[in-house]
Amino acid sequence: MKKIILLVIIGLSIFACADDNECCVNVDIGIDIKYLNAEGDNLFEIDNGYNETSITIYHKINGEWNKYYKSNLDSPKGIKVVKGENGKVLNISPSTTLDANNLSETKIEFSDSDFDIIKTEIDKNSSNTIVTKVWYNGNLKWEANNSERMFEIIK
Secondary structure (H helix, E strand, C coil): CHHHHHHHHHHHHHHCCCCHHHHCCEEECCEEEEEECCCCCECCCCCCCCCHHHCEEEEEECCEEEECCCCCCCCCCCEEEEEECCEEEEEECCCCCCCCCCEEEEEEEEECCEEEEEEEEEECCCCEEEEEEEEECCEEEEECCCCCCEEEEEC
16 A cells, blocks of 8 residues: 555656646745945945844835835845845845836835835746836836846945
8 A cells, every 4th residue: 555655656656747847946046235325335334334134125015115024035125135246235125016017116215304216127027026127216227138137236
């Protein structure tokens, strides 16, 4: 009986994915932003600069800004400061809620009076979700296959 159950499990495992495109999930949406002041100092590495706890992310859904928080995730606020090759960067998980043009909008709020808008073009093909373009405050900052999805912003 154990051999029959084992054979059934192996058979189901082999035929569970008839087509590779239907069984695999690829989510590639992270954006890295290095924030610098006018003197070229990294704002996450200087006194009175930025810190992760004071930044809030909002996703635009049905025309309204919704504060992002998912307690079950490693980065519940949708952001984390990470050490890169050239210093600390802010890693952002942008909204994946798309409008009719396959664009999403994410607001990065540094304070009540200081915020920026990221617009992303996202390809949601089959089970893939991949950012293909990034605009920061209306300026195109990154396109697919151009380089790693990282850019600098002077604040």
